[in-house]
Amino acid sequence: MIDLRDCVSTYNDKKPVTFVEKSARGVITSSLSQTMEEQHLSPNMTDQLATIYAWTIDFFRLQPGDRFKVIYSEKYINDTIPAGLGEIKAVMFEHRGKPIYAFSFIGDSIMGITDYYDDEANNLRRAFLKAPVKFSRISSRYNLKRRIKFYGNRVRPHKGTDFAAPIGTPILATADGVVTKSERRGGNGKYVKIRHNGTYETQYLHMKAQNVKKGQHVRQGDVIGWIGMTGNTGGPHVCYRFWKNGKQVDPFKQDLPLSKPLEEKYQDTYFDHIAPLKGQLDNISF
Numbered sequence: 001m002i003d004l005r006d007c008v009s010t011y012n013d014k015k016p017v018t019f020v021e022k023s024a025r026g027v028i029t030s031s032l033s034q035t036m037e038e039q040h041l042s043p044n045m046t047d048q049l050a051t052i053y054a055w056t057i058d059f060f061r062l063q064p065g066d067r068f069k070v071i072y073s074e075k076y077i078n079d080t081i082p083a084g085l086g087e088i089k090a091v092m093f094e095h096r097g098k099p100i101y102a103f104s105f106i107g108d109s110i111m112g113i114t115d116y117y118d119d120e121a122n123n124l125r126r127a128f129l130k131a132p133v134k135f136s137r138i139s140s141r142y143n144l145k146r147r148i149k150f151y152g153n154r155v156r157p158h159k160g161t162d163f164a165a166p167i168g169t170p171i172l173a174t175a176d177g178v179v180t181k182s183e184r185r186g187g188n189g190k191y192v193k194i195r196h197n198g199t200y201e202t203q204y205l206h207m208k209a210q211n212v213k214k215g216q217h218v219r220q221g222d223v224i225g226w227i228g229m230t231g232n233t234g235g236p237h238v239c240y241r242f243w244k245n246g247k248q249v250d251p252f253k254q255d256l257p258l259s260k261p262l263e264e265k266y267q268d269t270y271f272d273h274i275a276p277l278k279g280q281l282d283n284i285s286f
């Protein structure tokens with residue numbers, strides 16, 4: 001508080017925050033953010049919706065006519081001063097005529113993790129496969145401090161994880177996405193790179209041959225190429241590189257999204273919880 005009435009004084013204070021439940025709807029004409037603006041909704045809501053649907057809807061490829069309904073809470077100070085978006089409780093996002101529901105729910109009471117599930121209790125997030133090769137062993141892990149005798153014991157960071165397997169073994173896409181590169185280049189040899197969403201990309205090196213072309217959509221588990229020895233490699237393996245926000249990271253040290261459906265023991269509570277919310281959503285008309 002800055003008090004200007006008499007002489008200027010300042011002090012810190014706390015006011016209680018209350019949450020007010022609200023609902024909104026919108027139809028996409030050009031972009032989600034423009035629709036949000038037209039509806040006087042917070043840009044934070046755009047971010048949150050994009051995060052909730054990161055694995056199910058490509059927000060860069062929304063179609064005019066895609067539409068949504070949302071139930072959320074807004075924060076208020078003293079019940080009167082708006083203080084921003086609270087929680088998104090329930091959403092119906094219709095993309096290409098297909099509605100996808102999302103309900104926030106604490107699916108892990110021990111960890112207290114809130115996640116979004118659809119109307120059948122499926123988690124909206126999808127995991128990556130643990131490995132791009134079904135039967136393989138890790139021959140070299142991600143290691144930024146790797147030293148190699150051959151190079152005079154100098155540090156040669158290894159920003160991938162090597163999975164050794166016989167030549168010709170199928171290499172699988174670890175998650176759904178779009179092929180952004182399928183080419184042969186220097187030490188990488190023949191390789192494929194896939195963009196999964198706004199955050200994650202994966203890359204697969206030293207293939208004998210690729211099985212996909214640039215621009216192609218792939219599903220998790222699709223064969224995108226075969227193990228080989230092209231480029232800079234001492235033996236047959238795939239060097240699997242995992243990109244997060246444009247940087248190579250160790251996929252085994254990432255807090256990666258879950259794909260498990262909601263645990264059986266929570267499901268009754270979940271369906272009781274979402275029934276009135278779904279009813280509320282379905283009653284909002286465009």
Ligand SMILES: [Zn+2]
Nearest residue numbers: 160161162239
């Ligand atoms: Zn490697």
